[in-house]
Amino acid sequence: MATVRLEFTPEPAHVRTARLVGVAVARRAGVPDDQLDEVRLAIGEACARAVARHQRVGLRDVVSVAFSDGDRYVVQVWDHADDEEQITVDVSASLLQAIVKDLQVRPLEGGPGTEVQMAWPVRRASRLGR
Amino acid sequence: MELSLATRVVAAHTVLEVGGEVDVYTAPKLRERIGELLESGVTAVVVDLARVDFMDSTGLGVLVGAQRRARTAGATFGVVCSRESLLKIFRITALDQVLPLYPSVDAATAS
Numbered sequence: 571m572a573t574v575r576l577e578f579t580p581e582p583a584h585v586r587t588a589r590l591v592g593v594a595v596a597r598r599a600g601v602p603d604d605q606l607d608e609v610r611l612a613i614g615e616a617c618a619r620a621v622a623r624h625q626r627v628g629l630r631d632v633v634s635v636a637f638s639d640g641d642r643y644v645v646q647v648w649d650h651a652d653d654e655e656q657i658t659v660d661v662s663a664s665l666l667q668a669i670v671k672d673l674q675v676r677p678l679e680g681g682p683g684t685e686v687q688m689a690w691p692v693r694r695a696s697r698l699g700r
Numbered sequence: 701m702e703l704s705l706a707t708r709v710v711a712a713h714t715v716l717e718v719g720g721e722v723d724v725y726t727a728p729k730l731r732e733r734i735g736e737l738l739e740s741g742v743t744a745v746v747v748d749l750a751r752v753d754f755m756d757s758t759g760l761g762v763l764v765g766a767q768r769r770a771r772t773a774g775a776t777f778g779v780v781c782s783r784e785s786l787l788k789i790f791r792i793t794a795l796d797q798v799l800p801l802y803p804s805v806d807a808a809t810a811s
Contacts, residue, residue: 582725618724
């Protein structure tokens with residue numbers, strides 16, 4: 571399994587970079603082309619959420635993202651904000667829940683913050699053909 | 701591609717042509733431009749998303765807010781969108797039931 575990691579200061583301008591990297595890794599991992607728009611949107615929503623959580627509490631620590639290419643394409647987004655607001659009621663959450671079938675949001679074990687994990691199936695033929 | 705904004709007048713409607721990506725970084729510029737139009741006394745605003753490659757929930761929020769501001773200002777408001785990838789997020793969020801969506805500028809300005 572190959573992993574690409576990205577860290578960025580919590581600024582909206584960097585969310586686009588995360589989207590671009592995430593789609594590039596997804597394509598290489600073998601995520602079908604017709605799912606790439608959803609991958610792009612989901613990564614953007616998850617990263618924007620992390621940035622917003624850091625900004626709400628004035629936290630300048632980096633947001634971390636990992637893109638992992640294995641039996642599935644897995645994206646994990648970690649924020650470190652001690653923010654009570656949950657991912658349940660806003661439009662962003664509605665979008666994420668609708669477009670990502672394999673979605674998990676959980677608190678970080680080692681301290682404040684949350685992890686958003688999303689996964690998509692990959693095409694075996696594409697992976698073997700790399 | 702980052703956000704591009706241009707205005708033109710069609711059949712007494714001010715059409716704001718949006719291009720590029722509307723996301724958490726660029727959406728504030730769109731919000732500001734629509735606000736400027738409404739404050740300048742425009743009475744009919746059409747936001748044309750034909751050249752938008754990508755839009756996230758922040759962009760959706762700007763459109764909903766713009767509709768509210770237009771109503772308060774006594775202006776009409778419409779959104780032109782025919783791209784399936786964008787229409788899908790309007791449907792997912794049920795905003796296709798809230799925002800006046802049109803398939804073309806002609807349809808929006810004829811309403």
